[in-house]
Amino acid sequence: QVHLVESGGGLVQAGGSLRLSCAASGSILSVNRMGWYRQAARKQRELAAIISSGGDVNYGDSVKGRFTISRDNAKNTVYLQMDALNPEDTATYFCYAQGWAKVGDNSQRLDAYWGQGTQVTVSS
Numbered sequence: 001q002v003h004l005v006e007s008g009g010g011l012v013q014a015g016g017s018l019r020l021s022c023a024a025s026g027s028i029l030s031v032n033r034m035g036w037y038r039q040a041a042r043k044q045r046e047l048a049a050i051i052s053s054g055g056d057v058n059y060g061d062s063v064k065g066r067f068t069i070s071r072d073n074a075k076n077t078v079y080l081q082m083d084a085l086n087p088e089d090t091a092t093y094f095c096y097a098q099g100w101a102k103v104g105d106n107s108q109r110l111d112a113y114w115g116q117g118t119q120v121t122v123s124s
Contacts, residue, residue, distance in 0.1 A: 009118030022095030
């Protein structure tokens with residue numbers, strides 16, 4: 001099994017910063033893309049930021065210029081530095097990873113995995 005362990009959420013005032021971390025563990029062999037999606041109350045899940053194993057990044061339009069994604073490939077860990085937070089950033093943030101995982105003794109499978117989510121609340 002593959003596990004994504006998230007940390008770093010919490011409550012912050014508008015204008016403040018938070019840093020999220022997510023580490024993939026278990027039967028994961030390698031991670032292609034890794035990143036964060038977020039879902040606010042009564043809204044659809046949307047991309048916050050995603051990064052490839054080669055370092056190519058994509059950001060959601062609403063976070064460009066304020067959020068920075070990075071990763072440590074050796075640790076299968078992704079980070080999201082969130083600056084200039086505003087109340088519209090309030091959401092549950094879900095870690096996402098697409099990668100190869102060991103299946104049985106001699107097989108591997110490409111699949112997508114999600115974390116359980118970490119709450120980010122920005123007060124005005």
